[in-house]
Structures are given as structure tokens and as C-alpha cells.
Amino acid sequence: MHDVVIVGAGPVGLALACELGLAGCSVLVLEREPGPGSPLRSAPLGRRGLSAASVEAFYRRGLMEPLLTASGDQEVFGTAAPAADEAGAPARPRFVGHFAGMMVDGDRVDVTALPFRLPGPAPEAVVTDLAAVETVLSGQASRLGVEIRRGVTVSAVSQHGESVVARAGTDAYEARWLVGCDGGRSTVRRLADFEFVGTEPQFTGYTMQAALAGPERLRPGFHLTPTGMYLRMPSDGHIAMMDFDGGAFDRSQPLTRDHLQTVLRRVSGTDVTIGEVRLASSFTDRAMQTTSYRRGRVLLAGDAAHIHSPLGGQGLNTGIGDAVNLGWKLAATVHGYAPDGLLDTYAAERHPIGAAVLDWTRAQVATMRPEPHAQAVQAVVRELIGTRDGATYVFERLSGSWIRYDLGSEHPLVGRSAPDFRFEDGSSLGDLMEDGRGVVLDFSTDRRLRASVTGWEGRIRYAAGRAANDLGLGAVLVRPDGVVAWAGDRQPDREGLAQAVHRWFGAAG
Template identity: 55%
Template sequence: MNDTQLSKQPPYDVIISGAGPVGLFLAGELALAQCSVLILEKAADPHSPLKRVPFGIRGLSSPSIEALYRRGLLDQLELHKRMSNPHAQLKEQTPQSRPVGHFAGISLFNDKIDASQWKYRLPGSPPPTLMSEMQEVESILARRAASLGVVILRGLGVTSFQQAADGVTVEAGHQSFHGRWLVGCDGARSVVRKLGHFEFAGTEPEFTGYSTQVDLADPEKLQPGRTLTPKGMYLQSQPGYVLIQDFDGGAFHHADKPITREHVQEVLRRISNTDVTVTALHSATTWTDRARQATTYRDGRVLLAGDAAHIHSPLGGQGLNLGLGDAMNLGWKLAATIHGQAPQGLLDSYFTERHPLGAQVLDWSRAQVAIMHPAPAARALNAIFRDLVNTRDGATYFAGRIWGVHTHYDLGGDHPLVGYSVPDYALDNGVKVGACMRAGNGLLLDFEDDATLKALAAEYGLPYVTGKPADRLGVNAALVRPDGIIAWAADGVPDVSGLRAAADRWCMRR
């Protein structure tokens, strides 16, 4: 099919702007739910050195790992099996005392983290954190999307769109494409967000961050690992790969100037307070801690997800995870809307559930910047945080926040587990709950073989999963949404009318 034929296709259910990880994951979710999807991607080539280790390293956290696991994609992540620990400080460590993440550059050590405090995580669940790289994540998701029939056109950036009552016409590369819905997954500088006049509220940056690959004449002049200095921070993650934070108010990044060897040397010398010499600059990119969030994620038939909806500093590795969470939340809701099955308010719950989580991540990144600042008050606070992170409760709290193990939506309901991700129960018949959601479906979980619940599952066409877990975590039965979130749960005799109400509210009839 050539481009002209494609543009004359009947409308797609959804056009997605951007084949980054969020656009690709969302496309797969929509296609699993029988929607036709077109992705328009500006870059002609999906490969880039910036998407590969070390610059492309991305820490995945619990909600993303669970999402990949539930869709049968987790086993395809291979890189973490052979990647060296990017948090390693090049100092002596033991396997028991390994840095596994950081808050504001303060390392978290695995022997301090007490996972037994995370009350809804069962032993044997997928890991709460995993290292991957942009390229690996994108290729897995692109393969899945293509295998489900998603059309991906590369080298066609969205340049404008017009919204009408029944759809959206999108212009890209002098061609028009028609969709019933448009989702902007086109990253931090989203054209969809700008053309759609979405308000993007937030705070301006404190620093310019540099990721550089350099040759150094005298690398020994730099400290190993992450070093806070009176002027900022630098990190030599492996020889020749240097990350710098210059508290210049984001001035360099926003000037959009070329990054030269001389400039990198000047910044590195100033921040490290050494006379280190950069003999060659192989590649470099800059970023900031600008923190902004769209004040709505939907205008009519146009939606935003991922970096298009929220930006913040990459400290602590949250943006990709936040975006994948958006896609997991939005996919089934938009599909139900497209199929005419969604009850009032279902699609809008995408914003009410995801916006508060985005706001929390922005604040988390602002808090880190505040205590990484070179000012004396910030350094004093940094020392106090260092003490806290080094306690057992402190490390457990920070790891739990960074890895999203407590992610919760306020869905109302009486049971404490409502709104949380379903624990990965291993049942006595060999079934693992997380593996029962590959088709993008929700399910009814019943540990009591209750005939009424079984009949209700049949009536709704809902997959019914039964068996006995070793630990029920106070649950006899639970209704699980397609995104793995518990919508209703019972710890005694089930309230069937409450279950029906939840199943209708979350459009669980198939």
C-alpha cells in the first residue's frame, strides 16, 4: 500500500502522533481491543545512539513491569540480564549491599530495603525495578503493535489537525489522515499539545543537564560515581560517559546552541572544580528540570499521554513509567468509548486518575532538584536526607515511591485493596493471576468457588479465575479492570450488588 492509498483509507479509530514508547504501547492496547490504529512518527529512523546504553538506559518500575508482564511482554526484555549496574559507584560493593537507585543522587542500597513492608506485594511477583534501554522497549512494543495490525508510518510528522464532531483530520507530510480520535504521544515538545492549545502549567528549570560521551586526557581527575560539588553535580557512569548538572537556570538548553567540545570542557571544569581536559566530544544531549503538566488531558476527540502531557527532570527515572501508566489506563477506556460501550464518565476517568499521579511525580522531581542545589541550605537538607535514606524505613519508603509499588487510584469502595494493582496471586492450580490478562481483558477473581460469582462472570462474559492462593491478603473475591487495578473486592460474603455496580461502572461486560 502506498502513502496515497493509505491517506484514502476509511477513518482509523485512533491516530497516534509519535511512535515513542507511550504511543507504541497505547497502540498495542487499542489494537488488542479491536480498534484500528495509525501511528504517525516524525523520525524516519527509529534507531539512535541516544536510545542505546548508556544514554538510553531507562529504569522500569513496578507498574510498567506489571503492565509488560500482564501482556506477556516481560520475558522479551533481555538487556537487564547482561547490563552492568548503572547505579554502581565504581567503589567496592558486595551483592548484599548494592546501590539499586537514587534519590537526588543519594544511593539506595538493596540490603536496607525491607520489601515485607510493601503489604500488597506477594513473594514471587515480578521484580519492582528493572533496567532496560529506550531502543529495547521501543522495539518490543513496535513488534507487538505491528503484529496486532497497527499501521506505523515513519518520517511523517504531524503538522496540523482539525477537529470535527465525528472525528479529526490530521495533516502530516502534505497528506491528510482521518481518525475518530487523535492522541498526542509526541513527547515533551508535543505538536498536538501546542496546536490543541492545551494549557501546560508548571515551573521553570534550575539547571541544564548534559549527557556526554567524551575522551578525557586525564579521567583520574574526576571522582568515580555521582559527585555533588559546590557548583552542581557530575557523574562518570563508565569511562568516557559523563553526566553534568549545571545550575544555570536551564539557560544553555533553552538557547538551543550547538554543544561543542570547548563548551563541555568549560562546564565540566567549572562544575568539577578540576582542570580536566576533554580531547574529543563524540555525542552529547541536554535536558532540564522544567516541570510542566497539561491542565487537562482531553479536549473533545483529542487526548494527550506521556511526555506530551507532563515533563519533569529525568532524576530518579520516572517519565517513561508515568507515560506507560497513562497508556495502560487510557487504552481500554478509549476502546470502550469507540465501541459505544463506555458508561458516562469512563473516558474522563483517564484524567482524574492519571493527573494526580503526574502531579506527584513532578513534585518528586522538584524535591530532588531542591536538595541537589549548590546553595548551603540545600546542601544542609541533602545531608539530612542522606541520613534518612540510609535507615531501613527510609530506604524502604524511597524505593517504594521511586518504584511505584504503592500506586493507587481513589476509586472509592470499602475494601482497602480497591484502587491498587492486583497482587500476583499464585493459585494452587498453577495459575498466576498476572498471566490471565494477556488479551487486554479484566477478570473476576474468586478464591471461594462461589456459584453466584461464577454465574455473574458468565453473564458479563468476564474471564473467571478461581483457585486457592497461599496468601489472600484479606481478599475472597475481586474484580480486576483490564489495566490490572482492583475495582471491587470482598473479604467475606460478597456484596453482589456492589460487584454489579463496579462491573457496570468500569464497563466490564464483554
């Protein structure tokens, strides 16, 4: 019997498998598809943007360089060592995102207004593709002893006391826990009877790579039109479209050249002609979320727990956030040292994030509708995004910098992703987190803080020294997912640190 069976070998399932494998759990991943290769997962149609929050997750596990290599010549935003201006402020990010197809000018983003950011070697964002992400994560999973079985279609899920069984035909796979990471049409979600609620679609979206006659008639970039939206990507023949048909066409009929041409001409207002269609797929903005992320010994993560339109590239990033949040908590539960209620904090922390992402995409869809009221809103939003505060706000949402969990502390850093603190010897917080343990950073002169983690060495690393920029702190406790669990001033409260260690890491070993 395995500790955990994960259904789905996409980025979320593989990221979770890596976190569990790093913590020494026995993990089996079951994937319906017979092989990892798919044209829809490679560039251009498989192209995705990793936000700063997701980049941090790869960086903290030593996977940033392999990901950049696997991504080839796709874009990286930000600098490896951001310069400072004359006032000492961090250099601005070069990342430019969008809200409802309206671009955000990176020159207007005020990086100094973003919470607790420190320069570090990780880029602000990376444009990659699903194939590259899965290649890196599957390689890491294999090195950690995770077993991946492909061509396995789960048809039944049942729970029995201290275990759960996934069945595929005549085969049965038993584990102590099962996690569904099997996408928006999740079989696990249906079989385990999770409630899935939300809003129905407003549009059918299309993405395709095709030969175009007269492509110059389509201007590059996003374009909101009186009849919908189209996006001409830099890569040859890569077009995306949104047709506000209430989602009626999605998956209902074959994606023929004639249909794609009809939609493109309608939403673009041009007579552009489509030749050979090399690849094409459709999607909608249906926005749904499970009311709970756990039923007994079955949990959900990624698109299995929440679906929405792909506007702004939030799906992949939200799923990776789910995986790194759940991984260490489930591992602690498997190994028997999790404090009471630790696993329940997964849903408590991540469900509100998923709900907020659904609303963020709904707001964009409402703004993009081809009707006068929405077009009036577009004019207002365009003006707001053109301001420094507006551009900074949108960038904060796109980068993941807005995320803060309510951990019951008034300290403004607690609950946020930890800055990449760097010691004077050149080592950084990111370097200390590759093994998946929590970290106590002690910047104070009071080395008695070490006693607060004595007995937890297998779960928490203690690091002391002067930092290049300690943000006025004396010590910080960082959870394995990179979230600050406790922060102390120049003279840290040892008892407060000890309580935080007990709260998040259980009794001493």
C-alpha cells in the same frame, strides 16, 4: 477512517497502540522521524530504568521475556522467585535508587512494609534502553495489526463532530480519536491548544559519551559538589552533569567539546580533559503539565502531557502508566460499551500522578542546589534515607508502589496495582491478563460469583480456585490495566461485585 490516530512512536505511543490493538481497535501511528534507529536511544545515553510498575505492565502482556532479551546484559533487579526468610517475609529487593543523587541502600528497604506485594516471576526493576523498549513494543504493535508510518510531520489538527483530522502537508489522516504522544515539545499539544503550566528550569543538564584523559579523577557514581553535580556511569566515558545556570544553555548553542569540558571542570572541581565527544545531549528541569489531558476528541499522554527533570527516571515510567490506563478505556469508548464517564477517569486518575511526579523531581532539584541552604537540607535527607523508614519511603516512590487511585472504596487494596495472585495449579494473574481483558479472581467456595460476569465474557475473564496466598480475600475484580477495582472478603458480596462490573465495564454484551 481509523478508530485512533496516535502521534508519536516512542515508548508511550507504542504502548498505547499495543493496548488499543489488543482490544481490536484500528490504530495508525504517525512518527516524525524517518526511522526507528537513533544513537541517543541506545545504551549508554538511551539507558533507562523500568520501575516495578512498568515491569508489571510488560509482564501482564507477555512482553517481559522479549524485553529482557532485547535489553541484553543490562541489569535486572530482584529475583524471579523471591526466597523467604525464616519468618516467611519476602526477600528484600536488590534495587538501589537515589533521591537527589543520594543513594538508597537496598538492605534498608523493608519490603514487608510495602502494600500487598506477593512474590512473582517479574523482576523488581529492569535497566534497559529506549531502543530495546521500542523494538519490543513495535513488534507487538505490528503483530496486532497496528500501522506505523514514519517520516510524517503533523502540521494541523482539527475536530469535526464525531471525528478528528491530523494533517501532514497535503495528507489528511482522519480518526474517531487522536492521542498526542509526541514528547515534551508536543506538536499536538500546541495545535489543540492545551494549557501548559508549571515552573521554569533551575539547571542545564548534560549527558555525554566521550573519551576522557585521566578519568580516575572522576569518582564513580553521583556526586553533589559546591558548584553542581556530576555522575560517572559504569560504561566507558559516560558522564552526566548538572549546571545551575537557570537552564540558559539548553538548546541555545551547539554542544562543543570546549563547552562540555568547561562545565565538567566547574562542577567536578577537577582538571579532567575531554577528548573526542561521541554523543552528547542537554536537558533541563523545566516542570510543566497540561491542565487537562483531553480536549474534545484529542487526548495527551506521556511527555506531551507532563515534563520534568529526568532525576529518578520517572518520565518513561509515568508515560507507560498513562498508556495502560488510557488504552482500555479508550478502546471501550471506541467499541461503544464504555459506561458513562469512563474516559474521563483517565485524567481524573493520571493527572494527580503526573502532578506528584513533578513535585518529586522539584524536591530533588531544590535539594541539589549548590548553595548553603540546600546543602543543609542534603545533610538532613541523607540521614533520613539512611534509616529503614526513609529508605523504604524512597523505594516506594521509585518503584511505583505508592500509586493508588481513588475509586471510592475504603478497602485498602482497591485502586492499587493487583498483586500477582498465584493459583495452586501454578497459573497466575499475570498469565490471565495477556489478552487485555479484566479478570475476576474467585478464591471462595461460592462459585455463584460467575453469574456476576455472565454476559461480559468478551471483556472479563473469570478464574476460580485456591490461591497460594489470597491475602485473606474471597474474590477480586481486576481492571485491564491491572488495577484492583473491587475486593471482597471470604464470603464475597455478590451484589457489590455486580455493581463494580457495571461501573467499569458497562452493560452486558
